[in-house]
Amino acid sequence: MNCNFKGVYVTNIVWLRDDLRLQDNPALQSACDRGETIAIYIKEPNDTKTEARDWWLHHSLNKLQTALKNVGVPLVFAEGNACNILPQFIEEQNASAIFWNRRYTEKGIKTDGEIKTKYKDSKVLCQSCMGNLLFEPWEIKNKQGGFFKVFTPMFKELLTLKTPKPVPFTQPKEMRERVQSTLTCTLEELNLINSNKIWHKSFEPHWEIGEAAAEIKLQKFLEEKITHYKKGRDFMSDNSTSTLSPHLHFGEISPRTIFDEIEAFALSNNLENHEGIQCFKSEIVWREFSYQQLFHYEQIEQKPINEKFKGFPWELDAEKFTAWKKGLTGIPIVDAGMRELWQTGIMHNRVRMIVASLLTKNLLIPWQEGAKWFMDTLVDADEAANSANWQWVAGCGLDASPYFRIFNPVTQGEKFDTDGTYVKKWVPELQDLDKKYIHQPWEASEFDLKLAGVELGKNYPKPIINLKASRERALEAYAFVKNQA
Numbered sequence: 001m002n003c004n005f006k007g008v009y010v011t012n013i014v015w016l017r018d019d020l021r022l023q024d025n026p027a028l029q030s031a032c033d034r035g036e037t038i039a040i041y042i043k044e045p046n047d048t049k050t051e052a053r054d055w056w057l058h059h060s061l062n063k064l065q066t067a068l069k070n071v072g073v074p075l076v077f078a079e080g081n082a083c084n085i086l087p088q089f090i091e092e093q094n095a096s097a098i099f100w101n102r103r104y105t106e107k108g109i110k111t112d113g114e115i116k117t118k119y120k121d122s123k124v125l126c127q128s129c130m131g132n133l134l135f136e137p138w139e140i141k142n143k144q145g146g147f148f149k150v151f152t153p154m155f156k157e158l159l160t161l162k163t164p165k166p167v168p169f170t171q172p173k174e175m176r177e178r179v180q181s182t183l184t185c186t187l188e189e190l191n192l193i194n195s196n197k198i199w200h201k202s203f204e205p206h207w208e209i210g211e212a213a214a215e216i217k218l219q220k221f222l223e224e225k226i227t228h229y230k231k232g233r234d235f236m237s238d239n240s241t242s243t244l245s246p247h248l249h250f251g252e253i254s255p256r257t258i259f260d261e262i263e264a265f266a267l268s269n270n271l272e273n274h275e276g277i278q279c280f281k282s283e284i285v286w287r288e289f290s291y292q293q294l295f296h297y298e299q300i301e302q303k304p305i306n307e308k309f310k311g312f313p314w315e316l317d318a319e320k321f322t323a324w325k326k327g328l329t330g331i332p333i334v335d336a337g338m339r340e341l342w343q344t345g346i347m348h349n350r351v352r353m354i355v356a357s358l359l360t361k362n363l364l365i366p367w368q369e370g371a372k373w374f375m376d377t378l379v380d381a382d383e384a385a386n387s388a389n390w391q392w393v394a395g396c397g398l399d400a401s402p403y404f405r406i407f408n409p410v411t412q413g414e415k416f417d418t419d420g421t422y423v424k425k426w427v428p429e430l431q432d433l434d435k436k437y438i439h440q441p442w443e444a445s446e447f448d449l450k451l452a453g454v455e456l457g458k459n460y461p462k463p464i465i466n467l468k469a470s471r472e473r474a475l476e477a478y479a480f481v482k483n484q485a
């Protein structure tokens with residue numbers, strides 16, 4: 001639906017959520033095109049409390065408030081039910097229009113629908129826009145007219161379509177300096193950061209937050225990494241990934257901007273068909289694939305898409321789950337990943353698959369438990385991607401990894417962290433261990449362990465499971481699914 005409204009100079013409201021940017025923000029631009037604009041961010045009571053993301057959100061909102069102030073758009077904050085606050089705020093500010101970019105979670109769709117219904121026959125213009133995807137989840141269809149349930153055909157189809165161009169930001173002709181309101185609070189009063197906890201302090205050296213940082217990161221990735229992205233992305237210490245995912249999640253940069261700049265870079269460098277370019281494009285489209293699943297499957301964060309998994313014999317071993325969360329499984333590549341997550345708020349994508357496979361297949365712990373932990377500790381945790389990816393690894397999602405594909409963390413480590421650089425960085429207890437044993441210290445002799453200062457069961461745990469035996473047990477459990485009607 002067109003969000004381009006121009007020529008009417010009145011007070012307009014833009015309701016921001018996961019679109020914390022100026023450039024290519026259709027809702028913000030539509031409001032600014034009409035005239036004087038006020039931006040509002042509302043912390044709702046049903047918002048999932050996730051400490052890592054809340055830390056990022058606080059700093060992102062702070063950066064955005066400054067950027068918007070510089071173009072004459074004040075950003076104010078409120079806490080409570082958006083369906084109650086927005087009508088009061090619109091009336092209080094005598095606003096004639098409200099704009100927002102659409103969300104696709106079940107509760108997001110419900111809230112947006114309630115507000116639209118309230119203003120259906122009103123003089124207040126109430127308009128939602130598409131600002132967070134390349135295409136709407138209902139727009140990309142297969143030959144049968146349904147949505148794609150397999151990724152590769154969807155990717156090929158999307159590449160044949162003309163991707164919408166980003167919307168450049170133009171500031172409103174009428175600027176607003178401040179807002180008087182009885183409904184708003186300060187950013188600090190949202191209490192996104194718990195001052196009594198120091199966990200998130202370890203994140204700070206690893207991140208630059210905000211729209212400007214996202215754009216710089218994209219340009220650096222294009223100039224330095226994208227041509228060897230396909231081959232290098234799986235190697236933990238190669239650092240060929242873009243790390244744009246948290247910026248995408250919070251909407252500090254849009255997928256349209258990324259896609260557009262990739263294509264411009266490819267064209268100017270005669271790299272249109274380069275494998276690195278195509279591979280990175282596929283990752284952006286995988287995000288679209290995840291949002292299709294979020295839109296079409298209710299309670300995707302809890303219910304398996306493949307209904308054969310409803311009675312799967314999961315086993316929630318609390319002690320082993322805790323060891324997994326703390327990076328104390330005794331399996332080095334897994335422990336390195338979980339510790340990287342805890343200390344930085346992110347984890348290398350290949351390692352995410354390894355740790356998820358170990359949890360759901362070797363330990364048979366429900367994928368929902370792993371998904372919850374990722375939601376709370378990842379700065380880039382995204383409702384669509386997180387649920388879809390966990391279901392993919394567990395074997396119960398769309399186009400899922402087959403049940404018999406069980407990642408061997410030892411061989412994965414030996415292949416993608418050959419000299420143990422990644423493990424030694426995050427598991428310093430093993431930094432002096434010969435690389436021959438870095439991914440399986442239990443195979444080292446007592447002499448080699450002593451030489452490296454490693455005491456299994458004392459300063460580094462023994463493995464909490466036998467990889468071979470647990471693989472066989474997993475295959476037996478997954479046979480349950482195969483035998484379902």
